Amino acid sequence: MRKRFVIHEHHASRLHFDLRLEIGGVLKSWAVPKGVSMNPADKRLAVAVSDHSLGYINFEGTLAEGTYGAGRVAIWDNGEFETENADAQLKKGKLVLTFYGTKLKGEFTLVKFYNHEKNWLVIKSKDEFADQNWKLETVLEPKK
Numbered sequence: 208m209r210k211r212f213v214i215h216e217h218h219a220s221r222l223h224f225d226l227r228l229e230i231g232g233v234l235k236s237w238a239v240p241k242g243v244s245m246n247p248a249d250k251r252l253a254v255a256v257s258d259h260s261l262g263y264i265n266f267e268g269t270l271a272e273g274t275y276g277a278g279r280v281a282i283w284d285n286g287e288f289e290t291e292n293a294d295a296q297l298k299k300g301k302l303v304l305t306f307y308g309t310k311l312k313g314e315f316t317l318v319k320f321y322n323h324e325k326n327w328l329v330i331k332s333k334d335e336f337a338d339q340n341w342k343l344e345t346v347l348e349p350k351k
Contacts, residue, residue, distance in 0.1 A: 209287040212306065213264045214243060216346055219278035226253060226329065228304070230293045233258040237327060242283075243311060245331055245341040253317060253327040281347050284310040300327075312336040 210229040217225050217238075224242040227234035237253035244251055264285070270277045286308035296302040300319030306312055313336030320326040331337055 209289050209307070210293075211264055211285070212288045212308065213285040214239075214283045214308075214311070215266070216242075216281045216283040217276065217278060218280075218347055218349070219270075219276050222345070222349075224283060225256070225280075227259060227264065228288060228293075229261065229264070230297070232261070234261060234263055235297070237317070237329070239329060242343045243315070243329055243331075244343065245311070245336065245338040247331045247333045247337050248339065249341075250328045250330050253329045255325045255327060279347055283346055284308045286311075 212229065213227045213234070215225040215227070217223050221240070224239045226237045226239050226243060228236075236256045236259050238256050239251055239253045241249075241251050265282075267281050269279050286306065288304045288306050288308075290296065290302060290304040293302065293304075302317040303314065304317075305314050313334040314332035316330050316332065318328045318330065320328070
């Protein structure tokens with residue numbers, strides 16, 4: 208069964224991307240400093256952050272100065288994903304999923320660092336959607 212995902216482009220104190228997956232009635236979330244890549248050679252750090260409510264899946268706007276994560280937020284990509292038994296995979300520290308997004312397509316793996324609660328890697332599988340020449344493009348203009 209397909210579930211929803213969103214990747215927020217988040218211009219906070221530093222630009223990063225928030226990967227959010229609909230799992231168990233919440234949005235399981237990771238901050239990905241360099242963004243998710245379609246190039247299998249790129250292994251991107253993904254730091255687990257607190258779950259977000261499902262209502263956050265469509266959020267775009269500005270988080271007020273003085274609040275956690277203050278800055279501009281836009282949807283960088285969204286769509287659906289598939290995986291088998293997400294809760295069990297998360298407990299084991301390896302989540303294999305297939306994205307059906309506008310930008311992200313095909314299989315990806317999230318792998319938890321050994322002996323570390325928050326740090327994961329997000330890696331694109333070598334499939335028909337992989338792109339060795341892929342370059343990240345932002346949707347928001349950088350703050351001047």
